[in-house]
Amino acid sequence: MGIRMSFLWRAAALALAVVLVPAQAAITVVDLAGRSVTLPDKVERIILGEGRMLSALAVLEGSALPGRVVGMLEDFERLDPTGYELYRQRFPALQQVARLGRGGASFSVEEAISLKPDVAIFSLRGHGPDVNDAATLGRLQAAGISVVYVDFTKNPLEDTARSIELLGRVLGREAQAKAYLGWHRLEMDKVQSRLARVKQRPTVFLESRVGLVPGCCETLTHGMMGLFVEAAGGRNIAASLVPGVHGTVSLEFLLKEQPEVYIGTGIGNPASLAKGAASIALGAGVDASAAADSLARSLRRTGMAQLQAVRSGRAHAVWHHFNYLASNPAALQAMAKWLHPALFADVDPQATLADFYRRFQPIPLTGTYWTSLP
Structure with missing residues (x-):
């Protein structure tokens, strides 16, 4: 009887210890649309609402680009073919990244979901799905895909830095984002500090x-x-x-x-x-x-x-x-x-x-x- 009770006490203590171990806190970010977005524990597969985001992503990913990108629109190669070719030569794997359409109206939600991304990165406005596309947002969220909005066009001089900081958190590249933000502040100040005295x-x-x-x-x-x-x-x-x-x-x-x-x-x-x-x-x-x-x-x-x-x-x-x-x-x-x-x-x-x-x-x-x- 004593042995049985001792076993039960140990089992109960172990169960209680499991309950009391704090769960890993989910990472929540606030995107450029002002939305609170909960991210998965690991972000290993992403889709880009615009292919031109590759240049911003490269600030954070460097030579690891495009390892996490599984889908994107065709806008980069269509609007800036010479610039895209430089990326393609450096990263031949870009050829294997799925193309999700030419622009916002042709964005394939079905194919995007089939790629099983952890996160979709969209723009407040641009050539791909934007913040006004509630239907696409709803379908991706229903499939369990986190959606974050960045901005490089609506207010580029202010929102570029905010977007890089956000993407640094999303991708676990905070150190790279911090380095860019320091550079951005320094170079912007070269203009802003002098113009303060211009009449x-x-x-x-x-x-x-x-x-x-x-x-x-x-x-x-x-x-x-x-x-x-x-x-x-x-x-x-x-x-x-x-x-x-x-x-x-x-x-x-x-x-x-x-x-x-x-x-x-x-x-x-x-x-x-x-x-x-x-x-x-x-x-x-x-x-x-x-x-x-x-x-x-x-x-x-x-x-x-x-x-x-x-x-x-x-x-x-x-x-x-x-x-x-x-x-x-x-x-x-x-x-x-x-x-x-x-x-x-x-x-x-x-x-x-x-x-x-x-x-x-x-x-x-x-x-x-x-x-x-x-």
């Missing part, structure tokens, strides 16, 4: 995706690269006319307002140049002379030569895809230097971009990412 801001017109469609003139204001104008110390002349993120203004408006500085965003490539398009060629695979020539040619469009900014040689272009890149402080520095050349005479945006690639990208820096009229 005169030149007027700027930002033309978006120059040459994509005939005519004039698509612009960005309260979002994407439209936000770079104010942050770089300029005054966006279309801000009061275009209340949203993007819109179109007339050539007559530009000729009447006469901005002091013109900045176009370039999405062209060597192939479009061969066809004689008016697009501005920038990005990987574009040399400096081709970029400058393409800007000059784009400004030969009707009426552009009559702009004060063009006549005074204050016409420039910057790569449109800085809308989506963690290297965007370099583009901000370039724009600040155009708007306030004396104030930023000692700032070297090209060195900033090279430093970003050296520290945070597993591919080399090649090509031209901004240009000016000679």
Whole structure:
């Protein structure tokens, strides 16, 4: 009897000890949509709402890219084929990553679920499923997939750092995220600290995706690269006319307002140049002379030569895809230097971009990412 009771007491004590051992706390993060998201214990399989996220993911994953990526959209290879090719050459395994569609409307929820991802990483807005796509969110959550929203386009200058910090927690790459955040603060401060004492801001017109469609003139204001104008110390002349993120203004408006500085965003490539398009060629695979020539040619469009900014040689272009890149402080520095050349005479945006690639990208820096009229 004594032996039996002793055994029962030991069994009860063991059971109690098991109960009292604290369970491993679930990791909960707050994403860029303000949602609390509980993550699985291990994040080993992820899908990307946009393929362009690979460049941001590389900040954290480095040479381990794309080991955890099991699915993504085709936007990266479609919108920036030369840049994507650099990643493909460095990581041939990208060819085996499932493609979930070309854009948001073609995103295949069924295939996404079949890949059994632990986490889906989507954008607040962009080319893939966004924060307004409640149906896709609901179906993925019902399948047990955690969904987190990041932002590299809606408010890139502020949300890029927040998104990298979030992804660092999601992927268990906090140290890599911390290193990037330190770099980001340092490079942003080179602009923000100096502009605090600037009183005169030149007027700027930002033309978006120059040459994509005939005519004039698509612009960005309260979002994407439209936000770079104010942050770089300029005054966006279309801000009061275009209340949203993007819109179109007339050539007559530009000729009447006469901005002091013109900045176009370039999405062209060597192939479009061969066809004689008016697009501005920038990005990987574009040399400096081709970029400058393409800007000059784009400004030969009707009426552009009559702009004060063009006549005074204050016409420039910057790569449109800085809308989506963690290297965007370099583009901000370039724009600040155009708007306030004396104030930023000692700032070297090209060195900033090279430093970003050296520290945070597993591919080399090649090509031209901004240009000016000679």
